[in-house]
Amino acid sequence: METSLEHVHELEPHIKVARARAGxxxxxxxxxxxxxxxxxxxxxxxxxxxxGQYKVAGDFAPAYLPGLLIAIALVLSGLxxxxxxxxxxxxxxxxxxxxxxLALVLMLVAGVSETWIGASLRYGMPxxxxxSVQLLLPWFTAVHLLLAVFIGLLLGGRILRGRLAGHEFIVxxxxxxxxYTVVASVLLWLFGVYLx
Amino acid sequence: xxxxGEVKRPGLINALFPSVVSGIVLGVIGAVVAGVxxxxxxxxxxxxxxxxxxxxxxxxxxxxGIGAFNGVLKWGFARREATPAEELQLAGKGQGxxxxxxxxxxxxxxxxxxxxxxxxxxxxxxxxxFMIRLEQSTPGAIFFTPSTYxxxxxxxxxxxIATTIIMVxxxxxxxxxxxxxxxxxxxxxxxxxxxxxxxxxAIPVFLSMLALGGFQTGWTGYxxxxxxxxxxxxxxxxFLILIFAVSTTLAAMNIxxxxxxxxxxxxxxxxxxxxxxxxxxxxxxxxxxxxxxxxSQIMVLMDRIFQTxxxxxAYGGNNWLYEHLFWFMGHPEVYVISxxxxxxxxxxxxVFTRKAVFGYRFLVSGLVGISVLSVIVxxxxxxxxxxxNALVAPFMLDTxxxxxxxxxxxxxxxxxxxxxxIWVTVPLLFVGGMLVNFVIGGxxxxxxxxxxxxxxxxxxxxxxxHFHFVIPGSMVFGFFAGLYYWFPKMVGRRLDSTLxxxxxxxxxxxxxxxxxxxxxAGLQGEPRWSANIAPPxxxxxxxxxxxxxxxxASVFVFIYNVIYTLVRGERAVANEWGGKTLEWxxxxxxxxxxxxxxxxxxxxxxxxxxxxxEPVTPAADIASAVIEAPIQPQGEV
Numbered sequence: 001m002e003t004s005l006e007h008v009h010e011l012e013p014h015i016k017v018a019r020a021r022a023g024x025x026x027x028x029x030x031x032x033x034x035x036x037x038x039x040x041x042x043x044x045x046x047x048x049x050x051x052g053q054y055k056v057a058g059d060f061a062p063a064y065l066p067g068l069l070i071a072i073a074l075v076l077s078g079l080x081x082x083x084x085x086x087x088x089x090x091x092x093x094x095x096x097x098x099x100x101x102l103a104l105v106l107m108l109v110a111g112v113s114e115t116w117i118g119a120s121l122r123y124g125m126p127x128x129x130x131x132s133v134q135l136l137l138p139w140f141t142a143v144h145l146l147l148a149v150f151i152g153l154l155l156g157g158r159i160l161r162g163r164l165a166g167h168e169f170i171v172x173x174x175x176x177x178x179x180y181t182v183v184a185s186v187l188l189w190l191f192g193v194y195l196x
Numbered sequence: 197x198x199x200x201g202e203v204k205r206p207g208l209i210n211a212l213f214p215s216v217v218s219g220i221v222l223g224v225i226g227a228v229v230a231g232v233x234x235x236x237x238x239x240x241x242x243x244x245x246x247x248x249x250x251x252x253x254x255x256x257x258x259x260x261g262i263g264a265f266n267g268v269l270k271w272g273f274a275r276r277e278a279t280p281a282e283e284l285q286l287a288g289k290g291q292g293x294x295x296x297x298x299x300x301x302x303x304x305x306x307x308x309x310x311x312x313x314x315x316x317x318x319x320x321x322x323x324x325x326f327m328i329r330l331e332q333s334t335p336g337a338i339f340f341t342p343s344t345y346x347x348x349x350x351x352x353x354x355x356x357i358a359t360t361i362i363m364v365x366x367x368x369x370x371x372x373x374x375x376x377x378x379x380x381x382x383x384x385x386x387x388x389x390x391x392x393x394x395x396x397x398a399i400p401v402f403l404s405m406l407a408l409g410g411f412q413t414g415w416t417g418y419x420x421x422x423x424x425x426x427x428x429x430x431x432x433x434x435f436l437i438l439i440f441a442v443s444t445t446l447a448a449m450n451i452x453x454x455x456x457x458x459x460x461x462x463x464x465x466x467x468x469x470x471x472x473x474x475x476x477x478x479x480x481x482x483x484x485x486x487x488x489x490x491x492s493q494i495m496v497l498m499d500r501i502f503q504t505x506x507x508x509x510a511y512g513g514n515n516w517l518y519e520h521l522f523w524f525m526g527h528p529e530v531y532v533i534s535x536x537x538x539x540x541x542x543x544x545x546x547v548f549t550r551k552a553v554f555g556y557r558f559l560v561s562g563l564v565g566i567s568v569l570s571v572i573v574x575x576x577x578x579x580x581x582x583x584x585n586a587l588v589a590p591f592m593l594d595t596x597x598x599x600x601x602x603x604x605x606x607x608x609x610x611x612x613x614x615x616x617x618i619w620v621t622v623p624l625l626f627v628g629g630m631l632v633n634f635v636i637g638g639x640x641x642x643x644x645x646x647x648x649x650x651x652x653x654x655x656x657x658x659x660x661x662h663f664h665f666v667i668p669g670s671m672v673f674g675f676f677a678g679l680y681y682w683f684p685k686m687v688g689r690r691l692d693s694t695l696x697x698x699x700x701x702x703x704x705x706x707x708x709x710x711x712x713x714x715x716x717a718g719l720q721g722e723p724r725w726s727a728n729i730a731p732p733x734x735x736x737x738x739x740x741x742x743x744x745x746x747x748x749a750s751v752f753v754f755i756y757n758v759i760y761t762l763v764r765g766e767r768a769v770a771n772e773w774g775g776k777t778l779e780w781x782x783x784x785x786x787x788x789x790x791x792x793x794x795x796x797x798x799x800x801x802x803x804x805x806x807x808x809x810e811p812v813t814p815a816a817d818i819a820s821a822v823i824e825a826p827i828q829p830q831g832e833v
Binding site for chain 2: 018029030130153156
């Protein structure tokens, strides 16, 4: 199949913005449905309490305080991102980079801490259904937080290279994922607390 | 518009790295290294963890090797944006046939990659089907142990389901759909390449199942059997599903964004070709339904590797959890397959009856109705699993309601044939076959939707015959209708019409004979999942196996036709069938960015009472090709 065309047509700016928004929102929709499936599964197992074995004596959940601190760090990360985004997403706006760095560092701390929580849960095997759900929640959250960190690093690279000018919409759509990650992670943590 | 400048011609090293060759090399190294590390860390005591690590290593390093991360890292850390020349290079400019083996972003290349992959997967899957029919041709074991037979049935099932999910949205959704809406490419070209190569990366995982002892659960992967199965072939199944589901989700996001954002001027939602509607609704269902399936497979893997108990009743888990998570995907998935194929049928019927789509809005509403209803009917798969009685009636009602919008589809198609100038081409033959088989599949489905009859027929060969009439009998026929219709545009050559007709008749007669006989076996009480058939069912099974020979013959006729066409087939003209949709207004072969100037749409593309469309690309040969396009090419008369 021969394909010959000697030039490349650039997309109009408003189409670039619209496709970025649509793409990220669909990613969020799909991921939110996965999170919802986990919540539904946890609630379903709890309600069924099959053979009275859903939760037995000795079953335990991750410690409350580290989870609370991570939730606080995530909310602060979201607020810091919002503070930075308010100016950075406007045409020609540079934003206050320290707020972005703060958001990124808090997200990184939360991601590493969540990974630590998941790795330090020493459940005896076989793991009961209740503990199975409690094990899944931090790992699912950790993957999301670390993904947000990776996206943040890419965005940070563009800031350092001065490549945000003319692409301010990137700040906005990364924000969608950032806020979603914060909200979803806090909800999953609250669900874990509720199960306790 | 930016001048691209000179596109550098790559040397051998640049051609191989990155490409599928470097992807496979690095992927294998990654798999071995990850497997060895985890095996050492677990002291060889956790085979499932070792296998899971190997698959993770394979997938990640395959993508490093094929260059999937290059664009991402450059997006974040490069000093400048990609130049037009680099974009053209990535789109496959000047790379000849090798662009099909690289991380190429051009939507037409991705479409062709999907098409070739669908051919291979269908061939492998159909060979599995013949092994099944061979084994079941007489009572008693012939070739396989029950365990091997179960693995073949499971592999045939999951392979065919996966292939039918992508068979229309993959090749035609990528190649044809962007042109149909007047776009120059998909919304996210790199994501498009990623979704294809994820599918490719899943194939070695699929094939490794055999080496890892297979899996005994069948295509549904039901837990807790999936957890209790001792062979690591089950881990391969879980990984296959995860990779495939991510691939499908990314493709769905991309297609949906493309249609939402990239439509040309005047291409309003009310003027979208029916095919686009079918694909859009299908990918919306994918986005909605697949997350629960992904979660179910993560849980199965956790149960196998970390000994969690999501599905083990003794420790508080439950098999119903798997059934709900699975069927919440499993039933909409039938419509993920069906909607694009049904839309292809409507598209093809309009062209070959030379009539506007009868009741366009009625048809689109019907497709929307099917989509909405399909996500609330999964419970009918759990009638006999001991689920709450109060749920039976609502699920029964929902399921039967789907027959209303499906009936609208039939009415619309019949409306197009009514007093149409019917031009009996190979694509139209497949549409006819689809209608016949779909009626049988649909009506037999009503018996399975009703609890009283389902109690008798559930778990038997009747179910097997029913879903074969619905999926291969109807939707694969729809795929072939689309294939014969768009093949000239995609490949630039016309499939041989006589061989196409032979393909159709062998397939249709073989299909009706095979699965009608299996209806009889089901009514006699033959259960599914039985490696050795009992003597009372011998006659029906022998008839089914004999008719399956015709299906096998049709497969080989089709393969011969494709090879013959690629080597010696007649060259196609730009508008092979006198179609009105936009893909027929661009040259064949289609240029890299499809349109020199984007077209402006002013009406629905089905006004067959008016003259042929004006070409939107001003190249002289294209203009003549459109004008000279025969209404009935000689080969079809």
